[in-house]
Amino acid sequence: MAETADKKDILRGGQFLVKETACEDVFTPEDFNEEQKMMKETVKEFVDREIVPHKERFEHKDYALTEEVMRKAGELGLLGIAVPEEYDGLGMGFVSTMLVCDYISGATGSIATAFGAHTGIGTMPITLYGTEEQKRKYVPKLATGEWFGAYCLTEPGAGSDANSGKTKAELSSDGKTYKINGQKMWISNAGFCNVFIVFARIEDDKNITGFIVENDPSNGISLGEEEKKLGIHSSSTRQVFFNDTVVPVENMLAGRGEGFKIAMNALNVGRIKLAAACLDAQRRVIDMGVKYANERVQFKTPIAKFGAIKSKLAEMATNAYASESASYRAAKNIEDRIAIRLDSGASHSEAELKGVEEYAIECSILKVAASEDMQNCADEGIQIFGGMGFSADAPMEAAWRDARISRIYEGTNEINRMLAVGMLVKKAMKGHVDLLNPAMAVGEELTGIPSFDTPDYSEVLSEEKAMVAKLKKVFLMVAGSAIQKYGPELEEHQQLLMAASDILIEIYMAESTILRTEKNVKRFGEDAQKEQIAMAQLYLYHAVDIITQKAKEGIVSFAEGDEQRMMLMGLKRFTKYQNQPNVIALRNLIAEKVTSENTYPF
Amino acid sequence: MAETADKKDILRGGQFLVKETACEDVFTPEDFNEEQKMMKETVKEFVDREIVPHKERFEHKDYALTEEVMRKAGELGLLGIAVPEEYDGLGMGFVSTMLVCDYISGATGSIATAFGAHTGIGTMPITLYGTEEQKRKYVPKLATGEWFGAYCLTEPGAGSDANSGKTKAELSSDGKTYKINGQKMWISNAGFCNVFIVFARIEDDKNITGFIVENDPSNGISLGEEEKKLGIHSSSTRQVFFNDTVVPVENMLAGRGEGFKIAMNALNVGRIKLAAACLDAQRRVIDMGVKYANERVQFKTPIAKFGAIKSKLAEMATNAYASESASYRAAKNIEDRIAIRLDSGASHSEAELKGVEEYAIECSILKVAASEDMQNCADEGIQIFGGMGFSADAPMEAAWRDARISRIYEGTNEINRMLAVGMLVKKAMKGHVDLLNPAMAVGEELTGIPSFDTPDYSEVLSEEKAMVAKLKKVFLMVAGSAIQKYGPELEEHQQLLMAASDILIEIYMAESTILRTEKNVKRFGEDAQKEQIAMAQLYLYHAVDIITQKAKEGIVSFAEGDEQRMMLMGLKRFTKYQNQPNVIALRNLIAEKVTSENTYPF
Ligand SMILES: Cc1cc2nc3c(=O)[nH]c(=O)nc-3n(C[C@H](O)[C@H](O)[C@H](O)COP(=O)(O)OP(=O)(O)OC[C@H]3O[C@@H](n4cnc5c(N)ncnc54)[C@H](O)[C@@H]3O)c2cc1C
């Protein structure tokens, strides 16, 4: 874990935007160590044995099966990956926890959700914020799957606005217990969990407070019916009612009024893990899609040979590859950051908390990008299957339905888009990321005379890297001027913020994809990576289009006349290719590989 | 019906691309006559009374309810709108048939499908190709809902490649009957229909032949179980097996080997009707979406006030408005074309057939555009509802699932995309649409010196109209060069064809939207149409982006060096705005209207 912890200038969260990253400094799935590779195989085998054969039962709301599989995952140690050994976990690094989350989530969203809710938001608040007693009492049980956890934040009137909940916690006159009253909604794992993390308000506190509440029906806890849902049919989702539920004061998490902070930090981890949970699901959809396309013959031709289908397979593979690249890059940054903190004497929980919080921007970016990639992947999966895609006897429709939840929970994608930019601006204000100077430099470049040199882009991916550097200037130009224009009122210009966020997201995803590929080209040679190079180019190409559109939209909304013209000129300059990529040829190359290997081969 | 039939130069199918259309020459929903308005109200009331209150039953596979509602629709005459009066129908014009299909399909895809399969592909082949005896025997029963029809084209091995079916029809030795053997798949209405249109092959004919087959289990006809499907849960979809099914020779439709032509022509009508079937569904989703957004409060604010939500509502409304505009424009073209044929002595069926066939390109365009608009609309509908969007107790998830089928049946959207361009090229070859001369003119313009005049765009929508004219040049430039380059082998360059098709689609949709708005501005004044103007501008803006991307993709795939540079320069010129629209402001304006009216108000 400590391999890179001694690096001094490891990138801070959000700094990717203003610093160039060397490809040697990114972690890639090709860097998995032996232990991680074994872990990956173990989890894949587990899924193929315990989940895949029962797909149909998962679609038929077999909640007991989910519990059973979770229990088995616990027996294998898979629920305790992130938990320190002293609390009966495996105490593995952040990358390994991502990896398990990735591969265990591929076959059904029901397990992805149950696993995420239990190991993430259900357990983490205790490992991270619990007292020693709380940890000793609860974490070993949760880490082994003897007990299951759930997380009660949302209420009928408090969703995105999580701090506005009405659930109350009232201190008893003897000061020994709190009495909790309120209604929680959409609680994953509610049907079989043993312990709830509950957020409630004490008196008229500004912020809510977190509590560990054991599930005990005799203590005023009751559940609503299972919600009828579009997808994740075997994930238990219920309302939870607390009616004079008595909780000992020792079960308060962190301090009074600290609940909102806990909730938000738990969500940071939840978000990057959710991105991981969208990875193997994409791989599996691509695998099933290409197998079908190779077998299905129409017009005397396997449909995999049609350009329309090749195009889909290539785009699906490219997005999966991109979301892998970015997810593991950020995961390793977090792992390294944790290691640095540990080295300088922080406790495990302190180190972990700060490590993840540092990359909260990246966590939001990944949540949005990976969930949308997954949705598109399943959507094209259906389309490849034609009429069979619409059949519940074929695998695609469930993948599509299950994918839909990832754009809603752990903060909707709208909220995460706004958070990503919002947090970046805050970091800039605090001086943690220097946006001002780079933005000013871009401003000067805009008014200066552009260079007419023709750069040498003969080296592989060099034009792409130069493009990413220019795209960063686009963000700085747009966001910088917007901040100047609106100051703190920028918050009210949500459409502009959303546009800026899309630019940010595309930059991070494209850069991560290119860096992973560059690193692998250096190690394995250009020839061995030609499809990966094509994917990096294809991803970037779309990123340039999206960024051009969003930047234009933003610029025209707040700049007029000469200023607008100057910025639009800058935009043109910063998005200009020297060599226009032939995306149709790129897609063909990628699709050839996918179809000839008859699976997602990257 | 004959109002415009005397117009000499009514636009031929596909000609929109090379001719300018005056706004006075397009029909718009604002042109509905009194009869049509009444019809619309009747159908809406029917849906609100007979379908909406039973939404839940429709989600729970209540096939009998579908049959019951269809029966009631028959009693009201709604199944016979398109059927001539002599066969007990209402004999209304094409626009009215579109309108009924539009408004009856809004509340559930189950009824949309049952209605479409019955009145369209289930009945039309007989009204259009039947002999007088066949029509007299079957059509009145189908027009009144005494009987129901289904359409058996698809087989396990023959979907997109519809002419490859293995179902056989063998003539008896006495020449009086055919014996049909084979397996049909995905047959809508199979569970309750009385008559099947069945396509089968006689001997080793190149093309299949159509038959009218009465549903009689004692005649070797058996059904598979109801398919388990992603959506349209109360639409009956089954396999149909024919085992030595005896059919009198009189029941052959048109001639031997004419089946493929029948199938394709039935699909033309089916496609434009399917576009209609995606319209009220969009309106209803928008209506429910805005009502929810106005009521749901987070952060002490109705979410409708957040830019992120405004943006969604504006885009949803704009796409619905665009698909309405284009659907009714084409519908009226078809109606007029039919009237011209009737005037010149053609029979009803001949006139109708040729009228629709003429606009087969537009039918494919509309099928693709409206089905994708509907899908996006429902997708954003879910997102507006947040967690509730994922609940089966809220209306959005069913809309989303139901929408998914429209991109698959009546020809997948890939097949329709390729057809649209393919048919256009064929028309050009046959001299029905002159693409060559306009393409050559564009070629000359490319090599000539561009005009540096600043056009006067002070009149409302004038820049938009000029832009559409330029976008047509983009299509001519890209498609023209591609044809030159590849000749008949163009067919094998599917990615290029798909890109060209997207350009074509966007041009038709944008132009229709602008023309509708222009016409209404002239009648009702600019002030009364300011949101419609904004929608036309917003739609066009996205169209320009899509066209830019797709054209670039195409050009770079087949042109190199100077040729590529010249075409990319042309592309830039043809997609350049004089005044960059402020799309954020446009969206805000549109959203204000939608939220203040608390419904889809256009
Ligand atoms: C299957 C499922 C499982 C879940 N599991 C859990 C769980 O285990 N524990 C738990 O506590 N919660 C859980 N949730 C709740 C989930 O986190 C919330 O649904 C989510 O946070 C959105 O909140 P909401 O549903 O109230 O939507 P709302 O907040 O009402 O959002 C509605 C719409 O408004 C938008 N919006 C809201 N505020 C703003 C704003 N300020 N600016 C712009 N747009 C805004 C949203 O993006 C969305 O589009 C679950 C939900 C589901 C559906």
Ligand SMILES: Cc1cc2nc3c(=O)[nH]c(=O)nc-3n(C[C@H](O)[C@H](O)[C@H](O)COP(=O)(O)OP(=O)(O)OC[C@H]3O[C@@H](n4cnc5c(N)ncnc54)[C@H](O)[C@@H]3O)c2cc1C
């Ligand atoms: C709910 C439902 C109801 C239906 N109702 C009816 C009905 O009433 N009657 C009836 O006859 N049929 C019906 N169908 C069948 C429907 O028309 C077919 O499913 C559809 O035409 C696609 O055929 P397929 O399923 O065989 O897909 P395939 O043809 O196998 O297509 C698979 C994929 O390959 C692509 N593809 C195929 N050929 C090409 C090509 N040449 N170039 C590029 N891409 C290609 C397709 O676009 C698709 O993405 C229904 C289907 C469903 C799901």
